[in-house]
Amino acid sequence: MNDCKELRQEIIDTCLWLKSQGLVFSTWGNISVRLDDGNILITPSKVDYDTMTPEDLVVLAPDGKQISGHRLSTSEREIHRKVMNKRSDVGAIIHMHSPYAMMAAARNEGVPVISEEMCQLLGGAIPLSSEFVPSDMHEKLGEVVSNSVNETNSILIRNHGPMCFGKTLAEARVCCQVVEKSCKMYIHLLSAGGIQTVSDENVARGRDYFLNSYGKS
Numbered sequence: 250m251n252d253c254k255e256l257r258q259e260i261i262d263t264c265l266w267l268k269s270q271g272l273v274f275s276t277w278g279n280i281s282v283r284l285d286d287g288n289i290l291i292t293p294s295k296v297d298y299d300t301m302t303p304e305d306l307v308v309l310a311p312d313g314k315q316i317s318g319h320r321l322s323t324s325e326r327e328i329h330r331k332v333m334n335k336r337s338d339v340g341a342i343i344h345m346h347s348p349y350a351m352m353a354a355a356r357n358e359g360v361p362v363i364s365e366e367m368c369q370l371l372g373g374a375i376p377l378s379s380e381f382v383p384s385d386m387h388e389k390l391g392e393v394v395s396n397s398v399n400e401t402n403s404i405l406i407r408n409h410g411p412m413c414f415g416k417t418l419a420e421a422r423v424c425c426q427v428v429e430k431s432c433k434m435y436i437h438l439l440s441a442g443g444i445q446t447v448s449d450e451n452v453a454r455g456r457d458y459f460l461n462s463y464g465k466s
Contacts, residue, residue, distance in 0.1 A: 279344050283333055325387070360432055
């Protein structure tokens with residue numbers, strides 16, 4: 250994706266969508282998109298979504314150096330940067346503070362595959378980062394989260410909140426919906442006292458179908 254006003258506006262519109270869906274509040278949440286030149290377009294720190302303009306977004310190099318922008322990039326820039334450096338297939342990242350995913354992040358486990366949606370859109374279970382890291386320890390937070398990321402399109406940051414990945418920003422938005430819905434289902438299933446999970450073989454089949462056959466047969 251090229252850095253342009255339309256892409257910047259799409260990021261802002263996604264921030265506003267997250268807010269309208271109750272997936273973030275105030276300025277808690279952030280978005281990044283990988284540009285065609287390898288740099289990262291990312292939201293600024295502590296700027297209200299209702300007043301954010303395309304000029305407020307920041308461009309970072311893969312090593313974290315700020316390339317352009319008059320604002321400071323989000324304080325959680327290291328998570329975005331390190332995940333993108335690890336996962337070349339990820340083109341967009343959304344970090345939200347949605348209620349059920351935050352609830353799941355406070356458990357001592359991830360969320361197993363409990364639906365076909367998780368197979369297809371996420372590609373597997375939602376992992377949980379290995380340890381809690383205070384938010385002011387930006388470098389360590391990025392390291393711990395990126396080390397805990399696997400090949401699936403989401404992760405729960407322990408006692409913090411979820412991150413959702415996609416090849417595009419549109420795909421990452423759908424992953425946000427699947428993650429929040431899956432965490433809500435899981436929390437309710439725990440209360441109900443029984444859970445039927447999907448086997449690894451069927452997770453792989455579902456993901457392969459979505460990537461290679463969905464809409465073609």
